[in-house]
Structure formats: C-alpha cells, structure tokens
Amino acid sequence: MLRYLGKIELKRSFIQYSMLFLFFIFWNFYLLTFFFLFVNTQNFLSFYKNYLWADIVVYEKKSETIKKLTTELKNFEYVKNLKIFSPEELYQKTKFELPSALFSEEEVLSVFPYVIRVYVYSVKDLYSLKKYINFLSSLNPSIKLISEKPLKIFHFGSFFSKIFYIIIFVWFSFFLFFLYF
Structure with a gap:
C-alpha cells in the first residue's frame, strides 16, 4: 500500500514539477519575445x-496669412524649427511626375498649397500641436494638418513600454513567490 501511494505521489510530484518547468520555459520564451519587441520599438x-x-497645408495664397501663422507657431515653446515649402518648390519636386501636356505651369502653381513643416521636441508637443492645428482648422478651413500616422506609432511605443514594465514586475513577483515561499 505504501509503495503504491509512493508511486502515486512520485507521479504527482513529477507532473507538478514538469508543469512548473514547462510554465517557466514558455514564460521565458514569451518574455524574450516581448523584450525583443520592446527593444526594437x-x-x-x-x-x-x-x-x-x-x-x-495652407491653401490660401495670401502671404500675410502664412506669415501670421508662422510667427504664431514660432512663439510656442515646443516648436523647434519651421520649414516652409512654397508652391514653386513643390512644383519643382513633382514636375517630372505631372503630365506637362495636360496642365501648364501656371495652372499647377495656382492649385498647389503652401506646406509648413513644424519640428517639435517631443511626442507630447506633437499632440499639443495637433490639437492647436485642429482648433485653427475649425476657425479657418484653408488650414489642415496632414501628417497623423507617426503619432499613432509613437503612442503605441509609449503604451508598449508601459506594458513591458508591468510584465517585468509580474515576472519578478512570480520568481519571488515560487522561490521564497
């Protein structure tokens, strides 16, 4: 009887330790994968x-509007630099892609807008700039913000780093629980 109970206990402990071993192997695999993604992000x-x-993008052709907007943007503390692309510069960059037989240079220049590229210091500044430009575009429909995709990437990166720190905390708490209790 004791032999039989010993075999059952041995099998039970073997299964328990093997499950614990498999848990830690898979946990390490997922943690290393997550760490790899975190470092690359x-x-x-x-x-x-x-x-x-x-x-x-500013669709107005008045230089006063553009000067007023650029001076207003330069007054913000989170704006690092401004770069203004005139319709002529945009035309020079895209004239090889446009069919010259259909449109003349004057027609194309009358349609092309001014583009103001605003460089900021951090992602939070980019969000506040986006809010400000959306406010301006509600007041003046000829002003639009066109680059929003990088904002989602930076937001994902900051969220991903917070999740990684939470997983590291849970991992160390598992080690403390299994090794010391």
Missing part, C-alpha cells in the same frame, strides 16, 4: 525622435 522611437514633425 525603443530603437525605432529613439531614431525618429529627431524627426518629429507635422505638416500643415
């Missing part, structure tokens, strides 16, 4: 930290 964010900008 952080490298991506640090690389593009210097390239945080928003493009503002």
